[in-house]
Amino acid sequence: MRKKAEIEEIRKCPECGSLHVVQDYERGELVCEECGLVIDDSYIDQGPEWRAFDSEQRERRARTGPPIDYTSTDKGLSTVIGWRNKDVHGKSIPTRNRAQLYRLRKWQRRIRFGGVSERSITSALSELNKVSSSMTLPRNVREVAAMIYKKAAEKNLIRGRSMEAMAAATIYAACRQCGMPHTLDEISVASGVNRKEIGRTYRFLSRELALKLMPTSSQDYVERFCSLLSLSVDTKTKALEILRQAEEKELTSGRGPTGVAAAAIYIASVICGERRTQREIADVAGVTEVTIRNRYKELAEKLDLDIVL
């Protein structure tokens, strides 16, 4: 039974209109509790692949083989038939069985690369990889991106749209989902798709797939900006502290998160004696010095910081 199902999201069931739609993690399904309709049978589960209740159990759950890999079309779980005419023991396979082996290889090729949709996904995934590696994104972000792309493909959202834009939007969404947002501009540079189009496609995607992503927090940018500016951990911590206070006093709402982050980093760099120029910070944050000035004036005014400027 679905004992571990939790009400995570209130959505209307298209069949009976009931609001009791639950995620069933064990089966990876989105199910209506009233009428039992399976709304989505490959719901994106953001949790781990399995549950462990203590460390000992965690050890025992270790599996063989590579983790499920969404960046390859067969989820990395396929068996590949070797080209050598040898069996598992290394013995040569008799000629009368060779024909069978050839047939197997042929079918495998057809299954892996055969269908038109499969092939288009394959090339999309390679685009995804190209862009994300030029941005040096960590593996988990790439996998989330690949997963989102696949969902989009399943829902036929790709047709009539450019694959590049789709891939770029997917990466943008994946970055945000993983709490390491990148600006549309950065992704635009890496993918060669213009910013407007990525934004449009992204909005479309998030509406159609109900990605329900929170608006980006300025704090998520601090890690990356600080390391680009080669600032110390102290400064980074200070910047985060400033942002936390700013959030409390609602100085961040309505403001561009990158600008606020940049201002906080500027202040932190001054306080911690690692001053960076406004220009330098503006460059990595993708905002102008003027914006940094405006934000940091606001912050300095309302946050009673001990700054001597």
Place this chain on the structure above:
DNA sequence: AAGACGAAAGTGGTTGA
């Protein structure tokens, strides 16, 4: 000379009629 400051005009995106 470089960086910081701020005024003023311009731009792109959202909102509400």
Place this chain on the structure above:
DNA sequence: TCAACAACTTTCGTCTT
């Protein structure tokens, strides 16, 4: 669909270190 609007940018002259 259009105008109003706030945030942000661009540009440029002035002040500070």
